[in-house]
Amino acid sequence: MSEEEESYDWSSMHRVLSLFRDLCFDENELCELVMRCPRLVFEDSGEWTLLLAGCQTKFGSSRSEMWSFFYKFSEIQVKRCVLNIRHCFLFLDQIKMECDEISGQPLSLDVITVDIYNTRASVFKQAIVQATSFWD
Numbered sequence: 001m002s003e004e005e006e007s008y009d010w011s012s013m014h015r016v017l018s019l020f021r022d023l024c025f026d027e028n029e030l031c032e033l034v035m036r037c038p039r040l041v042f043e044d045s046g047e048w049t050l051l052l053a054g055c056q057t058k059f060g061s062s063r064s065e066m067w068s069f070f071y072k073f074s075e076i077q078v079k080r081c082v083l084n085i086r087h088c089f090l091f092l093d094q095i096k097m098e099c100d101e102i103s104g105q106p107l108s109l110d111v112i113t114v115d116i117y118n119t120r121a122s123v124f125k126q127a128i129v130q131a132t133s134f135w136d
Contacts, residue, residue: 009045016046019053023067037073048078055085 017030020040024030034041040049049070056066073081 008042009047012045012047012050013041016041016049019050020070023063023070029067033071036071037075039075039078040070040073043078048082051082052078052085055082 017034020030020033024033040046043049053066056069061069
């Protein structure tokens with residue numbers, strides 16, 4: 001199927017717009033958000049955006065933190081952002097970071113640029129263990 005023939009899942013897109021309506025304070029903010037970053041709604045019919053919102057909820061982001069995150073969202077693909085956050089979480093899990101240290105921290109746009117997909121967690125773990133033992 002070519003890009004011109006791409007179809008959309010309108011119910012998924014509606015869920016994204018409903019989420020944004022709940023996060024926005026008025027219709028103007030909603031329109032501004034969609035115009036600013038239409039990929040949040042249109043990339044894979046918003047499925048990745050809904051996953052991203054779920055991640056933010058799991059990490060304890062408030063309504064205003066979620067709004068700020070989506071409003072500042074860059075031109076990165078939403079799918080890539082979600083996958084990067086997943087890889088970051090898996091890395092933190094591999095180095096045995098406690099859940100209470102991971103959760104409760106709102107997602108930041110800084111996380112988007114972290115791509116540890118091709119990096120060996122054991123190397124990071126060893127470096128972190130060495131660095132923390134230095135301070136003991």
